Amino acid sequence: QSALTQPASVSGSPGQSITISCTGTSGDVGRYNFVSWYQQHPGKAPELMIYDVSNRPSGVSNRFSGSKSGNTASLTISGLQAEDEADYYCNSYTGSSTPYVFGTGTRVSVL
């Protein structure tokens, strides 16, 4: 099971919106609405930001939103803030013998 493909880095200025893509296949992202997104600050454990493509856990800012089209899922961060600077990973259920796969990760920089 290959890792989902994410851009290595995305940057934006405070207040702007950015979008991170997560490309899989028709066997994972394209087949199931079980895409989740995680934020990870240096030296910390990941934190769930989005699950089931577009649902936010309680306590997560509504500046974070998720969507999916075909084999590609996306995470949008609106009103970018300095605290959003972190690594972001997508994850998808695959239904295969390795049922979960992470994306390659994206470093978000706030200019």
Next chain:
Amino acid sequence: QVQLVQSGAEVKKPGASVMISCKASGYTFTNHYLHWVRQAPGQGLEWMGIINPSDTGAMYAQNFQGRVTMTRDTSSNTVYMEMSSLRSDDTAVYYCARELPQAGKAFDYWGQGTLLTVSS
């Protein structure tokens, strides 16, 4: 509040085995699957496997089959991840993570991570 507390850092020699624990509290232990995820230095997240604490059923990523075993102890609300035949490229931070309720297929709480260093 939900907490997953992992055991401390480990240093092992190549070929050895290691067991890392993850103690859960603040929720009904048997109601949520638990996953293990690892992260090599400077690298991304890698899913390793899942255990169902209610019946010990487990599934492992193909990359780890035959080398990883996940178990649980309901008396102490603890899950364990044992890895054998360690290699230098197993050096990583290992995380346990709780799955959302009702097989939600996302990981809502994470342990603090356990650094495993494999070196001769």
